[in-house]
Amino acid sequence: MRFDKLIFGLLLICPFAHAAPYIPASGSQVLEKLPSRNDPTQQASSRLRAQLSQNPDNLSVATRLARLYINTSRIDGDPRYLGHAQAALRPWWDLPRPPKEVLILRATILQSNHQFQQALADLDTVLESDRDNGQAWLTRATVMTVLGNYDEAGKSCARLFRLAADLVTQTCLANVGSLSGKASDSYLALSRALDSHPDTDAGVRIWAFTLLGEIAARLGDDVAAENHFREAMSLASPDGYLLGAYSDFLLDRDRPSEVAALLKSKGRNDALLLRYAIALKAQRSSLTDEQTEILRQRFAAASMRGDTIHQREQSRFELHLLGDPKAALQTAQRNWQVQKEPADLRVLLESAVAAKDKTAITQVMEWMQKTRLEDRTLKALLEKAKEKA
Numbered sequence: 001m002r003f004d005k006l007i008f009g010l011l012l013i014c015p016f017a018h019a020a021p022y023i024p025a026s027g028s029q030v031l032e033k034l035p036s037r038n039d040p041t042q043q044a045s046s047r048l049r050a051q052l053s054q055n056p057d058n059l060s061v062a063t064r065l066a067r068l069y070i071n072t073s074r075i076d077g078d079p080r081y082l083g084h085a086q087a088a089l090r091p092w093w094d095l096p097r098p099p100k101e102v103l104i105l106r107a108t109i110l111q112s113n114h115q116f117q118q119a120l121a122d123l124d125t126v127l128e129s130d131r132d133n134g135q136a137w138l139t140r141a142t143v144m145t146v147l148g149n150y151d152e153a154g155k156s157c158a159r160l161f162r163l164a165a166d167l168v169t170q171t172c173l174a175n176v177g178s179l180s181g182k183a184s185d186s187y188l189a190l191s192r193a194l195d196s197h198p199d200t201d202a203g204v205r206i207w208a209f210t211l212l213g214e215i216a217a218r219l220g221d222d223v224a225a226e227n228h229f230r231e232a233m234s235l236a237s238p239d240g241y242l243l244g245a246y247s248d249f250l251l252d253r254d255r256p257s258e259v260a261a262l263l264k265s266k267g268r269n270d271a272l273l274l275r276y277a278i279a280l281k282a283q284r285s286s287l288t289d290e291q292t293e294i295l296r297q298r299f300a301a302a303s304m305r306g307d308t309i310h311q312r313e314q315s316r317f318e319l320h321l322l323g324d325p326k327a328a329l330q331t332a333q334r335n336w337q338v339q340k341e342p343a344d345l346r347v348l349l350e351s352a353v354a355a356k357d358k359t360a361i362t363q364v365m366e367w368m369q370k371t372r373l374e375d376r377t378l379k380a381l382l383e384k385a386k387e388k389a
Contacts, residue, residue: 044068052088062088063101070108075239078268082109100126104135111143114309114338119143134163141172148340150180150371167197171208178215179342181372187215206232210242217249218342220376225249240269247275248343252377256282267291270298274313278320292321311335315347325354333360340367342375349378353385361385 048065052058066085073081086109092098093106107122120143126136141156157172170193177186194208213228229246232238238246243266247259259279266272277291299314312335319328328351336348345364352360365382367373 045072057091059092059099059101062091063105066105070105070112073112074241075237076269079112082112085109097125100130100133104133104139107136107139111139111146116143116147116338131159132163134160137163138168138172141176145176145179146339146341148367148371150176154180165197165200165204167193167200167204167208171204171211174208174215175211178211178218179371179373181374183215183219183374187212187219190215202235206235206238206242209235210245213249214245214342217252218375218377222253240266240272244271244275247272247279251275251278251282254282256280260285267294270295270310271313273298274317274321278316281321288321295321308334308338311338312344312347315351319347319351319354325351329355329357329360342373342378345373346375346378346381349381349385353381353388356388 045065045068048061048068051061052065055061065088069081069085069088073079073085085105086093089098089102089105092102095102097103098106103122103126107119107126110116110122111119120140123136123140123143126133127140130136137156137159141153141160144150144153144156153176154173157169157176160169160172170190174186174190174193177183177189190208190212194205194212209228209232213225213232216222216225216228226249229242229249232242233246243262247263250256250259250262256279259275260283263272263276263279267276273291273295277288277295280288280291295317299310299317302308302310302314311331315328315331315335318324318331322328328347332344332348332351335344345367348360349364352364361382364378368375368378368382
C-alpha cells in the first residue's frame with residue numbers, strides 16, 4: 001500500500017465540532033469565515049466535485065474526493081466534511097461488500113462518528129482478503145485503543161512493521177504502550193524513532209510529537225511536554241486535536257490567557273470553543289456568558305438530533321461551565337460506555353469527585369489498576385478523593 005494513502009487516517013478520532021443554530025447579537029457579527037476560493041484544498045475539491053458530477057460512479061475520483069474531505073475534517077474539526085465524504089461515496093455506501101477502498105473510507109467515517117463496531121466490521125472485511133493492508137491495520141489499532149482493548153490494538157500496530165514507515169509503527173505502538181503500563185519505555189522508544197527518522201512525512205512527525213507531549217504530561221515532565229507540543233505546532237498549521245491537547249496542557253498549568261489567545265478564532269470547532277470558554281471563565285472574562293450560551297445551544301441541538309459523539313465535551317461543559325456535577329457525571333458515564341481514552345477517564349473522575357460519587361470513583365480506580373495507566377493528574381485527583389472519603 002502506498003504510504004501517502006496510509007497516513008491520511010491519522011488522528012481522525014479527535015472530537016469533531018457540529019455546527020448548530022446560534023442567534024447573533026447583531027447583524028454585523030461575524031459567525032464564520034468561509035474558506036477562500038483561492039485555498040488549494042478548496043480548488044482541488046472543486047475540480048474533483050466537477051469531475052464526479054459528470055460521472056458519479058467514477059471510483060477513483062470519488063475516493064480521492066472522500067479522502068480530501070476526511071483530511072479537511074481532521075484539520076478544521078468540521079464534521080460537515082465527513083458528510084461530504086459520505087456523499088461522494090454514495091453509489092457504494094450501502095453495499096454490504098463495496099470495493100476495498102470504499103470499505104476503508106467508510107470505516108474511517110464510521111469511527112469518526114463513534115460507530116466503532118460497524119467500523120471494525122468493515123476493517124475485518126478488508127483484512128479477510130488483504131492481510132497486508134496497512135491502512136486497515138492502523139485504523140483498527142486506533143479503534144481498539146479508543147475502546148480500551150490494548151491487547152488487540154498492540155497486535156494491529158505490530159502488523160505495520162513491514163507495511164508502513166518505521167515512525168508510523170513506533171508511534172502506533174507507543175500510543176498503546178503509554179496507556180498500558182509502559183509509558184516511560186514507550187516515550188523513550190518513540191523519542192529514539194523520531195531522532196532516527198528526521199525526513200519522515202511532516203504529518204507523521206506531528207502525530208509523534210503530539211503523542212510525546214501527551215505522554216510527558218501524564219508522566220509529569222512539563223518542560224518536555226511543552227517542548228514536544230511546540231515542536232509539533234511548528235511543523236505545520238496545527239489541527240484541532242493538537243490545539244486541544246496543548247490547550248488542555250496549558251489549562252492544567254493555570255495558563256488560561258494563553259489558551260484564550262490560541263483559540264480565539266477557533267469557535268467553529270465545539271471542542272476548541274469549550275476550552276476557550278473555560279479559559280475565559282478562569283480569567284473572569286465578560287465574554288464567558290456569551291460563549292457558554294453558544295455551547296449550550298450547540299449541545300441542545302445535538303441532543304435533539306440524537307447526536308451522542310460529543311458527550312465527553314458536554315460533560316466538561318456541564319461540570320466546568322454550568323457547575324452541575326450530577327449532570328456531568330451522568331453524561332460522563334454514558335460517554336465511558338462508548339469510549340475509554342484518558343480524557344474520557346478524566347472527566348469521569350472529575351465529575352465523580354465533584355458529585356461525591358464513591359462508586360464512580362472506584363470505577364476509575366479499578367480501570368487504572370487494570371490497565372496500569374500512568375497519569376500524574378488522575379493519580380492526584382484520586383488521592384484527594386481518598387482524603388475526603
